Amino acid sequence: MANIIDVATEDKLQYQFYPVSSGHVQFKVRAANDAHIALTTGPQESEPIIEIFIGGWGNTKSVIRKNRAKPEVAETETNSILNGGEYRGFWVRWDGGIISAGREGESIPFISWSDPQPFPVGFVGVCTGWGASGSWKIEDGVEFNTPDKLEYVFGPVASGSLEFEYRGPHNCHVSLTSAPAEVDPMYEIILGGWDNTQSVIRHCRQKPDKVTVPTPGLMNPNEFKKFLVEWRCGRLTVRDRVSGDVLMEWVDPAPFPVTHFGIRTAWGARGAWRIKHFATGGEQILPPSAPAAAALFAPPPGYPGGPTPGYPGGPAFGGGQWVDASGGQVPPGAVLGGQDCSGEPLYVIRAQHEGAMLPGKLVASHGCAYVPWGGQEQGKPEYQVLVGGPNNWVSTSGSNVPPGAFPGGESEDGEPLFIGRVRHEGSVTTGKVQQSHGVCYISFGGQELGFPDYEVLMP
Structure with a gap:
């Protein structure tokens, strides 16, 4: 089972990060231009960083940049490589300092570069900008592994659900936050804690726990167990993914927008994870360019000079x-x-x-x-x-x-x-x-x- 994350990026040059555990990542992206990928050691825009810009400069060329320095370390023409109305598939690889990117189904990269000072890549970030927003389907094809260490590894969420499988002896920890970091407000779900005897829901790392239930033998070091976490309007629900039974549920009287999830193991446990993050509802592919709206009503009274910017029949208001x-x-x-x-x-x-x-x-x-x-x-x-x-x-x-x-x-x-x-x-x-x-x-x-x-x- 591949690790899949559906991500929406705004027309805003701000990366969303998620962890990788292999030397490559595969993805599909739907954007008119400027699909940016960052390779970093941590879940933030800090050096060292390698950026691959696909379909930049008006969807005419692609480049590789290191540590935001110019000139680019690699550059190639890629006219119309992206499309705002359909998903296009790509891969990015890093191996022994060689950075390369190619199209889905093609083994030969369209751009590559050998980094004389390679660094370990732990996270991939994605963003769009320069007039483009994007929809991404990201897959790294392998499991996430967490060490016996009380430190969360974070990834972005795209909907109110997180489906995952966990294999480990105990202490499967999941956090839900408003940033890719351990910051309040924060929900924590501990499954199979206390030597695999009970599970809890915790709010802002405070005790007593909001929910505590006995779950003896919930986890297995030799078998993946499947779970589903859902959150909507403050209602946090944890389910057994196979039976559908509710394991825990709690309603937050002051809910906050969840933008990231984190995973970790601890207290003598190491864990292997399979995470499938999805958005509800089917994807709908649009043609490359959508028609402008037809005139539906006359300008409101008091607006001089006929049609008003921003109204049907008038020019765009502020570019919209x-x-x-x-x-x-x-x-x-x-x-x-x-x-x-x-x-x-x-x-x-x-x-x-x-x-x-x-x-x-x-x-x-x-x-x-x-x-x-x-x-x-x-x-x-x-x-x-x-x-x-x-x-x-x-x-x-x-x-x-x-x-x-x-x-x-x-x-x-x-x-x-x-x-x-x-x-x-x-x-x-x-x-x-x-x-x-x-x-x-x-x-x-x-x-x-x-x-x-x-x-x-x-x-």
Whole structure:
């Protein structure tokens, strides 16, 4: 069983790291340009570091760079090697100081370089930038191994679930955090602890434990045992993956967004892991370029000079375009607005409802978008996604919408609506700002909720 992680990267040159235990990594990536891979000794951007840029400079060439120094140590032309509408497969290898990258199915690399001062690679990082966001499927094809050491090895999460297998005598430890480090807030799940007699859920490394259950003989040093950890809206559940039985469950009254998981063993135990991290919902492949949205309504009253930037029929506002989508589709370059309490990313959308064009949120795993209206959360299988737009959020309150705020739609009465977001029950949720009401409305848990303090999207 391969170790597979599904990762979404923003148009933001910030690596997400996960551990590797062999001299190669295979992956598929869907991005318009600039798929960046980093090889490091630890889960952070620190030297020594080797970076492989695939499809950089407008998807025209690929390079290898060491320690962020120029000139590049290797460079080659790779016109149109990436595609924003489909996954392309690649591999990266490091062996005896030789760094190479190639296409899936091809044994000869398209770029390689011999490092005169090689270092041990313990982590691979991925990111996108320069106008591109990306979706990744990463596989290193071997098991993770953890020593008898109370030190977590971290990887990024892409949804509210973690499926894994563990082989070891006892003390299988899993952490869920908001960063690739042992920082609070933090959930810890200890399976087969205390000489394989009991299991616990711990919060912020504090005692007493939130849950303690007897689990004699749960672990086996000669057999992989399968587990599933799920977290959603503060409910943390640990299941036996074979039977489906709930081993432990706890509800956090103040949940936080989980962005990383960590694994470790200790107290005389060494462990072997098989980790399959997945996002819920099926992948939907889009054509290389999505059409711009057709005009759906006239500009709101009070906007001079005809169509307004950001509205259908007008030019892009701040570089953004509204793109038609449906069924959970996330077009390349979609603007990330926040994340659900499960950790799933939420994207900025708008949709028609009862004569209005309402900003809201896209939850891809649900196969639909949601908009707030009439006191309820309204599910919309067809919607428009903000693509290539800004991600500049400014805190404000009441009716104090900053001049020049990004326009997102209009109410059924013709009032302009803006794009806002709020933090609520462990989520960062996007919705509509209605200035005359002095609040930002979001859809959450089937309801329309209003908040006087919020962030508004600016160009």
